[in-house]
Amino acid sequence: VIWMTQSPSLLSASTGDRVTISCRMSQGISSYLAWYQQKPGKAPELLIYAASTLQSGVPSRFSGSGSGTDFTLTISCLQSEDFATYYCQQYYSFPWTFGQGTKVEIK
């Protein structure tokens, strides 16, 4: 099983801030990483796949980077609709696993 450490678990930020979320793997996964956004009471939505490819329709202020064991999700200019919980997921090795989640809240 590949273990994932996502940090921070809680991030307080203001509209307009640049924020970064980290996801670290217990072993290398090449670029087989996805990021999801989940708002309260809603289903997750795919933001990024293959570590850095933006899903169609996702605003360009979202970006992903990294390969191997260390990955980052960056929101360049936080908007009000971005306050949510973010999860990383590896799909390199079965069983697929998710990070613990990072809640981005209003400062």
Add this chain to the structure above:
Amino acid sequence: EVQLVESGGGLVQPGGSLRLSCAASGFTFSSYWMSWVRQAPGKGLEWVANIKQDGSEKYYVDSVKGRFTISRDNAKNSLYLQMNSLRAEDTAVYYCARYAPYYYYMDVWGKGTTVTVSS
């Protein structure tokens, strides 16, 4: 519009059974691997099971092996999860999700159905 709609959740006693359904529309259901993912109250996401396009391959997380069965009916564009011997720790929102072609990230999700296991 691509859509997944889950149903079948509810309150069930420990040891009981429940069958979840997921109706797919707006895409060629038979061309995609499909999965179930769950989320316990206040917790993160956990992949539960997935099934190949023709149903010939099925995989489960260890905690549900022998108790849950994933299946599909491509003629009805439907995915199912039969859950037996339910435990309190199975309490969660269960999401149906579609895998992207060739890779195992989920590009379409349903809204979820809630399963509560309690006496």
